[in-house]
């Protein structure tokens with residue numbers, strides 16, 4: 001009887017841990033509602049390029065949040081990403097910042113010297129809007145290297 005109870009307890013614990021893990025794996029990070037559309041676009045772009053991001057995106061990343069008073073457009077930490085509130089009015093600058101920080105966090109991309117999404121500074125609203133498709137292609141090629 002004692003062994004049976006041990007068996008039941010271990011089974012319940014394993015099932016519980018698996019459930020928590022599965023919830024985390026399938027639900028992904030909490031994303032500020034103002035950033036959801038950019039994050040979804042990024043996921044679609046990664047999906048169509050065949051780049052797998054689920055493991056890091058869903059498990060390691062807890063939140064993608066909007067923060068006021070940042071000295072940069074965005075920051076990337078071990079388990080969360082911050083995007084500056086001050087840029088939300090500029091759609092393409094925000095889009096670059098979201099792709100940029102996800103590039104650091106999920107795809108392990110470093111900064112580059114040429115005009116790319118991983119350039120250290122913002123490329124500006126007009127440049128991003130006018131060149132977005134080629135910027136995303138470059139970004140995807142780097143992620144595949």
Ligand SMILES: [Zn+2]
Nearest residue numbers: 100104111120
């Ligand atoms: Zn950066």
